[in-house]
Amino acid sequence: MLDETDRALLTLLVADAGQSASALGRQLGLSQPATWRRIKRLQEAGILTGRRLLLDAEKLGFGVTVFLGIKLATKGRVGMEDFERAVGGIPEVQVVTHVLGLYDYRLRVVARDLADFERVLRRRIMTLPGVGNVEANVMLSEERRPGPL
Template identity: 80%
Template sequence: MSGLDDMDRALLKALARDATQSAGALGRRMGLSQPATWRRIRRLYDAGIIEGRRLDLDAEKLGFGVTVFLGVKLATKGRVSLEDFERAVTAIPEVQTVEHVLGMYDYRLRVVARDISDFERVLRRRVMTLPGVGDVEANVLLSEERRPGPL
């Protein structure tokens, strides 16, 4: 897709704030017709700039009061493929994100748990038994500030 214009950027900003807005409502605020707005949004989807919509859930209100970031270093990179580790770790429901990173650790995981005891269970029974896991470092999330909006 060629470069984004100011209207595309304004649409992305508005959708990042609230992706449930209709094309008609967005268009009225931006001086576009509903069909013109929808065509622009469709073009952004087709170009892969918009990858989808997501629902943000409050983990704490759902009973997951602890979030831990794990740094995982694989012990046997030559014997266990990265794909095997990634396939196994993404099957753990408490693991919310898996990031392959460069640095001291090979992976950074975001893990949610009901409490510290629940996290210990996830760590011992699920994460530490994954193929190739070597060193693991845990950092408990104390608070989080989010920066909403497009890049």
Template identity: 70%
Template sequence: MTDLDDTDRAILRALQQDATLEASALGRRVGLSQPAAWRRVRRLRDEGVIVGRRLVLDREALGFGVTVFLGVKLAARARLEEFERAVTAIREVQTVEHVLGLYDYRLRVVARDIADFERVLRRRITALPGVGTIEANVLLSEERRPGPL
């Protein structure tokens, strides 16, 4: 774990809110000069604290009106690597989480509508290697999206 001071934490909070901030604007926000802010960000990247930037898109605006969480239990003797490789190739599958509990994996799947989701489920997901049982939960509303740590 990297030792972070209050300025590092302020930089991370600011970048989580707006990853497009330039070093000069970031420096003004956290009370540093542009070069000092740039050096801090570079150090945080070099130490693996900052691992990338991401563009967040509005799924509904792009026509993906249905989100479904799937609990997937693999069949006995299924190969995890084989399943993971195959499931990550399905573009509608947004997240793949290997979890402990009733299911082996939790998937977040987006689709245009329920009929589109059914097509993805029948043709792509149930055909994955090692799939045993699947439980689906349709997202009704999302009150809070994953946010700053």
């Protein structure tokens, strides 16, 4: 079970996962070894599963983000597995989420511009196994990134 110090540690790590255990400990009123033990325990419990860098897609030349709803034309385990395996090979697809509702999958796709997105859509996404209906929503702005729970 997590205590308040664990929760505070997680909040600090979400804000900046590159901080040293020593710097985190100073903010929490803990020694470096005590902080490191907590981090290790959270990793072993599967609560901390890795650290990521957030890249600014726009500054890297990807000015368009599109959320796609994908409804598979063919249902069943094989169709889903084929789709998931194939979509994993498209670098412009940043996130693949299997969902309940109108669509079977939600994809977050980045592209250099709308013409580049159209190319990715026509040549890569629409040719994936089992793809039926597709709905696209172009992101206008992102107000909040995922943070601590």
